[in-house]
Amino acid sequence: MPRRVVVVGAGFHGCSAALRLSNQGYEVTVIDKAYAGRHASGVNAGGVRRLGRHPAEIPLAIAAWERWLNMTSIVGDDCGFRPVGQIKVAENDNDMATLIERECQVRNLGFCHETLLSRDELYKRLPALASHCPGGLACDGDGYANPYRTVTAWRREAERQGACFREGIEITALEPKSNGWQLSSGGERFDADLLVNCAGAWAGEFCKWLGEPVPLTAEAPMLMITERLSPFLGTVVGATSRPLSFKQFENGTVLIGGGVRGVVDLARHVAETRLGGLAENADTVVSLFPFMKEARIMRTWAGVEAVMRDHIPVIGLSSQHDNVIHAFGFSAHGYQLGPITGEIVADLAMEREPKLPITPFSIQRFQTPCPKQDEFTYAN
């Protein structure tokens, strides 16, 4: 059995893998070119959402949600999780038809976490909503949490279990070496019996090195946050056919995101916001909550996310090497799944059958003709 594991990437998934592997007695080193939670994991919108998941992700999202409910017992911190519920709002009859179809699809798969809301039920829950919306789709128990706090809590728990974090180290070369790998960063070398690729937007580079290229693009979902406003919104709100996710925190600030993209500058390892997209987002918000027109925006930002061609992650063993495990490409909705990634990676490392169905996430899917992309929006 391999002993030394190197996890590349100290995002939520990397920290999750480090925690579970350390817990199983592996000697784990997590390497990050910046610091834990620098990109997608630390600066995302914080949505904890089963609502609207890709069918393949539903079992994972439900398992992850159970972990979110018990977060304190896992990492000693609730990570700011507030299960206030999430609602997708239909802005017109077409939207409503989409939501009805969606609810039916999920029910037919044997799940019952998504429920349709009539117009009356919708306005009972969202009294501040503009009056033109015919209904919605809700998932009670979903909510939001604090991303950076989450990564830090998982990282610290991984450290307590013995994992070692090396930040500010960029891997520049990867070579096979007697049943394992040697990673280099400048003059420094790291030996591993097992390599775990949690490198997010930079994971594609590793896949190239490993001889199994993947269709991954780095994207930068943009977010903006307002000044503190009087409480008017309890649940997280999304739109159906326009990119929007909208929530008010306990401190009164309102976070607006949902998928409008900024510009990624991979060389500088940063993402920038773009006026056009933000203006569009602002327009959506104002049409759903007209009084928000006067709310002042305090800050905008964008995080770098790995987005796969088919918008679902790669989780599983390498197709080329038996000592590499992948967990990346969560396509801007990986935050909620963080808690179960480590469990799956640990199962794979120990050569056990994972308790959750991960076949759809195999890297091999990109080595056969590409599957048709689903029409529904799966953004956070």
Place this chain on the structure above:
Amino acid sequence: MITHDLVILGAGPAGMAAAATALKHDITPVIIDEQPAAGGQIYRALERTPLRGRHILDEEYWSGESLINGLADQRIDYRPATMVWQLTRQREVGLLHDDKVEMIRARHIILATGAMERPMPIPGWTLPGVMTAGSGQILLKSSGVVPQAPVVLAGCGPLLLLLAVQYLRAGVEVAAILDTTPRNRYCAALKYVPGALRNASTLLKGVGLLRELRRAGVRHIRDVSALRAEGSGQLERVLWKQQGDDQWQTLETPTLLLHQGVIPNTQITRAVDCHHEWDEQQLAWRPCLDEWLNTDIQGLAVAGDGGGIVGAKAAAMQGQLAGLGAALALGKLTLANSTERAQSIRKALARDTAIRPFLDVLYRPAKQWRLPDDDTLACRCEEVTGGEIRRMAKMGCRGPNQTKSFTRCGMGPCQGRMCGITVSELLADANQQSVEETGYYRLRPPFKPITLGQLAKAAEEG
């Protein structure tokens, strides 16, 4: 989106001089300024100040007139009362004027956004009645308003003395100046006097200010080593200790004006992620600039105090230099031509800034004025104390972006302007690492808050 040759941000001495120079070389600049009238902080409200007695504000203030008059040239697209809320690395500028959002693009940009006061987070600094010397001066210049007297001024630096004198001339009772310059600092600064003599006029002006204060009999308490403001709900008294004396002394006052010098306002250069360095002599961040004052971003230059504190006169010279740089970048001048024209400016600039090492050493703010104690607020907007930042450092936060995520420190309406330098220095101190390693906030647009409605309108107009 309209593309302009040159966009200058800020109509202080640097911005105005840059515009005038650009014009000479066949460039018609756009000059954006947040204030309703040109002049920056130094020549603020010069055209409309209600202080008709020209002697209250000094000659240097009135010397801004010619620069301001230059803006009247029809070829200059001068846009007062216009807020810049975004700048991208592609030189797109987001503007807000009269509730309307507009985006323009520039081939070349000169940032002339000047300086801001260094925060001085002493216990009680957030009480009503406590403000900065700079804001005291703004009130004086723009509306002739003086704070409730008697006033106490505390800290160090030329502006503090200048304001004290201006108050005296305006008939405001100055109860005391609490001077935080340590006694041994005069000796340390002494060796820079010969250099400073190259700018003897400024040196003499300082001596003149001190003399005027002494003649007026203003109580000048030197060697102040500890300071606190107290009062219930608002300032009632100021307490201080002098070096070598363990007793607190007290003065009842309704107004305390604090000052520990000025630092470059790097809000915009940070937001576009220019390369910055920590200037140990000035104890401040500044963008790294080349000989034409260009940053490491193509087509983006910085003139004046925003690139390192130089003072108003030198800022105007840098404005000229950056104007030549723009002409060079836009192909209006050859390198040989611009180099030749720059020669005399560089000489004058060297002479004027020769006084800086002396001032920087003499008025270098001591640690206790820069690092708040555990119970004192570092971030006023989100009410985060020095103690909380130190606790975050213990938890493993190496830089201000991590403490931001934990405590919201720097995420309030001022967008970290007020606490940025304090938090960087606090973390460096607590983690025993350099400020350079500690880094600074990643800043995000909007630089100044805009409303969702204003932004949404921009979408409609494409």
